[in-house]
Amino acid sequence: MNILKPPVNSHDYYHAHLYFEQETLAFAKGLCEKAGILFTLKVGRVHQKTIGPHPKWSCQITFTSNDFEQFIPWLETQRQGLSVLVHGVTGDNLKDHTDYAYWLGTEVELNLSFFRPE
Secondary structure (H helix, E strand, C coil), rough: CCCCCCCCCCCCCEEEEEECCCCHHHHHHHHHHHHHHHHHEEEEEECCCCCCCCCCCEEEEEEHHHHHHHHHHHHHCCCCCCCCCEEEHHHCCHHHHHEEEEEEEECCCCCHHHHHCC
16 A cells, blocks of 8 residues: 555546445435535436446546635545545546545555556
8 A cells, every 4th residue: 555645736627536335325425415515516426336447336526626725625524434536637547546646535446457458
């Protein structure tokens, strides 16, 4: 595991992926809905299965550099132990999920083979 680096506002667009399990599903849904309302952000589906490189159930929130300074500190204080992947959206999915990835909470190992050709 890498030493966690705090999220840095260095890109125009971002995703925050909240990871949760059955026991935290209701809380995660509520947190995603609240983020969407409070910050007027696009909230994706709440996936009750693994999807893409994400090894846990997750929900994606899309935001911009203009939202970053208010949204990220709020999310850090509200996440109640959930792990959150925050990454830039640059068009290079592998770099977005590695070099441009930051964590709130415990880092979760992603399935990076999803981004590599067979």
